[in-house]
Amino acid sequence: MGPFLSKNFASTVSPWVVTLEALAPYRQAWTRAEGDPQPLPYLDSAELRRQGAIGIALEVTLQSAAMREQGLPPHRVSHSNFLDAYWSVSQMVAHHTVNGCNLQSGDLIGSGTQSGPTPEEAGSLMELSLGGKQPLSLPSGETRTFLEDGDTVVFRGHCQASGAARIGFGEVRGTVLPARSLDA
DSSP: OOTTSSTTSSOOOOSOOOOTTTTGGGEEOOOOOTTSOOOOGGGOOHHHHHHOEEOOEEEEEEEOHHHHHTTOOOEEEEEEEGGGOSSOHHHHHHHHHTTSOOOOTTOOOOOOOOOOSSGGGOSSHHHHTTTTTSOEEOTTSOEESSOOTTOEEEEEEEEOOTTSOOEEEEEEEEEOOOOOOTTO
């Protein structure tokens, strides 16, 4: 659930590309909670503290196969904001390159789980279900602690601020398929 961890497995990427320049109107002050360790000097700066965070509203919906069969729409399971990211984009780039790792145009940098401070802003089913101890209820009467075959997950994101145009990131949609039989 941290940056760079297994983002090469089952990752899906939206077809939308939004440049950092286009995100300038949505930049805000970046902070780290007082009780958390503060970043080392090479990961910190006055500019980062002034406008190192980006306000990107995030939403995750889930629709089970049974929900589709019943004509039920996808159910929003989480909404959060990239403002709550533990690391800023510049810090993730620094983490990636500080040991000499080559970074090139087109490289995918995974931000890790995007969770906010409230339970509705949990960034994964693991967090939403408290490690599988408290199942998530769906409108169909089903529950989930983890994704199941036939579940469709949709991620959406957008930036919105007074005086600036709303910028959407499109959507990323994936459906869990059953494992293939080795006999086939």
